[in-house]
Amino acid sequence: MRSVIEARGLTKCFAGLTAVSDVSLSCERGVIHAVIGPNGAGKSTLINLLSGDLKPTSGKILIDGLDVTGSGSSQMSLLGVGRSYQRSNIYPSLTVAENCNIAVQSRFEISMRFLGAVSAYPEVEVGTKRVLERVGLESVVHKKVSQLSHGEQRQVEIALALATNPKVLLLDEPLAGMGAEESLRIVELLRSIRSEFAVILVEHDMDAVFALADTLTVMLNGQVIEAGVPQDIRSSARVQAAYLGEDFSD
Amino acid sequence: MNIIFKNALLAALLVMLILLPVFGERFYIQFVSKILIMIIFVSSLNLLVGFTGLVSLGHAAFFGSSGYVLALFSPIGTSMNLFVALLASVLCVGALGAVFGALVLRTKGIFFIMATLALGEMLFYFLHDTAFAGGSDGIYIHDRPGFNLFDWWQLDLSNVSHFYYLALILVCLVLMLIKRIMNSPFGRVISGIRVNEHRTKALGYHTYKFKLVCFVIASMIAAISGFLAAVQFGVVNPEMVGWHASGHALMMVILGGKGSILGPVLGTTTLMLVEEIFQVATKHWQLLTGIVVVLVALFFPNGLAGLNFPKKRSET
DSSP states (O other): OOOSEEEEEEEEEETTEEEEEEEEEEEOTTOEEEEEOSTTSSHHHHHHHHTTSSOOSEEEEEETTEEOTTOOHHHHHHTTEEEEOSSOOSOTTSBHHHHHHHHHHTTTTTTTOOSSOGGGOHHHHHHHHHHHHHHTOGGGTTSBGGGSOHHHHHHHHHHHHHHTOOSEEEEEOTTTTOOHHHHHHHHHHHHHHGGGSEEEEEOSOHHHHHHHOSEEEEEETTEEEEEEOHHHHHHOHHHHHHHHOGGGOO | OHHHHHHHHHHHHHHHHHHHHHHSOHHHHHHHHHHHHHHHHHHHHHIIIIIIOOOOSOTHHHHHHHHHHHHHHOOSSSOOBHHHHHHHHHHHHHHHHHHHHHHHTTSOHHHHHHHHHHHHHHHHHHHHHSTTTTGGGOEEOOSOOBEEETTTEEEOTTSHHHHHHHHHHHHHHHHHHHHHHHHSHHHHHHHHHHHHHHHHHHTTOOHHHHHHHHHHHHHHHHHHHHHHHHHHHSEEOGGGGSHHHHHHHHHHHHHHOTTOSHHHHHHHHHHHHHHHHHHHHOTTHHHHHHHHHHHHHHHOTTOGGGSSSOOOSOOO
16 A cells, blocks of 8 residues: 655754654554654654654655655644654644634634634534544543643644544554553544544553554664564564663574 | 633723723823823733743834835825825835844844844834934824824824723724734734744744734734824834933833733833822932832732633733
């Protein structure tokens, strides 16, 4: 199958530090591609490159085979890349519905209209309702996001990404700071929607990773040290060394 | 319950305002007119400061230049059609707002404040130091614009009651317009930019464009107030565009509570009343006014609008 998103030799240098070095990966629709590695491996930087939040020093990003390297985050979003952030990056002082309104209406040519009320645009209302049902936030529609629990805020984070109808979903530690029960709910959610997107998932929770991922890329110090299907990664000596420290490897 | 009470209060206030010219003295009609004009100006600034998160210290540039457009276009000896004159002012100032906005919106935070201040002051010194528009004396508007309804009824803006009603109608229209804007899809994006511009970009919005449109709308609303002020006083001068006027309006926004429709109404009315009372009482009125502002800022950090009424749709 053709990859929806592909990175070729992505490299990002920050003043002397090479955070991401020559990383290539790709992901197809219906596939969850997990990126794992110890802290500081460059996983979040990789996501930020793919989402357009950062511009790569070298390398290419292709979406549906089209070279989109250098596009900013708003262009990437319009090209079909939706993302969630590691630290919730939502609208705390707005209600859950308003949060989703903003995301949903970005796909319609109505955002410059300033006389009709939002409620007069059924496409926004319907889209908002749909995405809130999906992530299971129907009961708190009119609550301010700042009044929600951490787990619910993480759900809003994912809702915003889903609401833009993306082809590619970049999830940067969606389970960060969540309790076991909440994690389970998100894993269920991802399982139920996986067929519609190409998902690139960065996550520390290995139970979740191995429950969801079809393929894995393991990063260490900005480089890919191993890539493949879950069974191979589990048994890889290099991966074990990366997680446990070089000294323990033989 | 509280909403009903709030609406009843607003209705009563509106009735009192409508009846004021019937019972009120000339001085009070003029004074309330001044407050109404200022409410329009402060509301337009609140659209930037409170709703979009853009703190401008040069907003009076649009207030004052609107008066200048009227003064420069007014023919001597005859009176212009009110609506033509108002439209001309609003459109010219909108164009100026687009130019200023395109420049200043390239900056953020403190740099935005400085850039708006700088452009406002440039306009001030241009008007103050060149002979182009009367220099530091400004220009007199000898014949106020008016309106003639089929030779049957004439709107005469040198009549304080006529002027008062025009200002009252425009205030109501502007407040309704801002409410509509904030409930619209555009308003959602504007709120999004205020709360979290980074995420708004990541959702596919070219935020610069939205901020620019908002800046132009705010400058055009400020033009309405500047137009009315020029008509009321019959004169325009460079002080109308200076940073003092901008800062004064900013103070009213903060006093009333930014990010609410009612905030500018409360903030403007309170500050202008307080100033008026203290000016009569003492020549150190500015000291007393300052104390009042500081006290409000200390004890009501959300402004006067954040006091009694439960926050409805508009969030701080």
